Amino acid sequence: MTSRTVDLRGRAESAGPDSLLAAVRVPSDDCVRCPRPGPVHDHVGHLHDEVAVALRPALAAAARSRGVDAPQDEELGDLAERDPNQAPPPDPTAARRRVAEATADVDALRERADRLGGRVEARRALDADTDAVERQYRTVARELAAAETERVAAEQALSREQAAVSRARDDxxxxLVAADRRRNLERTARDYLVATVADAFERALRVVPGGVPATPDEYDGPPLPAALAVARVARIRAPLVVEAASFARPSRAAACLDAPVLLV
Known part of the structure; x- marks a missing residue:
């Protein structure tokens, strides 16, 4: 065992690899006390014979662990500040229904007012008493004025809802345009970051078990050597959980990966 390697193989009391990995990634877990893992740890924190690694994202994370920034980072940061979870657009159905109901009320009351007005004129022409009919007419006229006010309010509310729908559609x-731009920037930034560590990755493949030198674009070998090479390229302070049979000696694992190792 070296100062950067803890060999837990064959220890009955040792935790399993998944538990160890969780302990490494939870700062409050006293099972493993170590620096907080960086994003690259999500890609190569657990190295085993069946490991799967998304090579280009992993290499981009490795580049960032080495302090490399992409020219697109500032614009990506600006885009990230925009709210991606926009509220759904308002539904103007209720506002339309309110306008329709208010319009129907106005039409019905106007029709009643016209009829009552006609009765008033007819009774006057006959020199008959109009008091009762005029009271009904005034009542309906007040109701009509209130209904017209309600219709105006309903139409204004509908106009506001429709404007909100239009704004939501524009937003x-x-x-969508910003999301498309962000995806393009992320892809361009990833390509830039990968290019900065492409030579280091190819050199690392010469060192790790099973590795065959190749550029990131050319590599079509097994996942494990690629993951080991990414780990070697990255600057990793939190322990890697390694259960690959490639490392018989603990010192070999730490030297190959250039990182702290929990060998299980």
């Missing part, structure tokens, strides 16, 4: 379109 949604802008969000």
């Amino acid at each position: 949604r379109q802008a969000s």
Whole structure:
């Protein structure tokens, strides 16, 4: 066992690899006290014979662990500040229903007012008493004025809802454009970051067990050597959980990966 390697193989009391990995990634877990893992740990924190690794994202994370920034980072940061979870657009159905109901009320009351007005004129023409009919007419006229006020309010509310729908549609379109821009920037930034460590990755493949030198674009070998090479390229302070049979000696694992190792 070296100062950077803890060999837990064959220890009955040792935790399993999944438990160890969780302990490494939870700062409050006293089972393993270590620096907080960086993003690259998500890609190569657990190295085993069946490991799967997304090579380009892993290499981009490795580049960032070495302090490399991409030219696209500032614009990506600006885009990240925009709210991706926009509220759904308002539904104007209720506002339309309110306008329709208010319009129907106005039409019905106007029809009643017209009829009552006609009765008033007819009774006057006959020189008959109009008091009762005029009271009904005034009542309906007040109801009609209130209904017309309600219709105006309903139409204004509908106008506001429709404007909100239009704004939400515009915001949604802008969000889609921003999301597309963000994906393109992320891809360009990843390509840039991968290019900065491509030579280091190829050199690392010469050192790790099972590795065959190749550029990131050319590599089509097994996942484990690629993952080991990424780990070697990265600057890793938190322990890697390694259960690959490639490392018979603990010192070999730490030297090959250039990182702290929990060998299980």
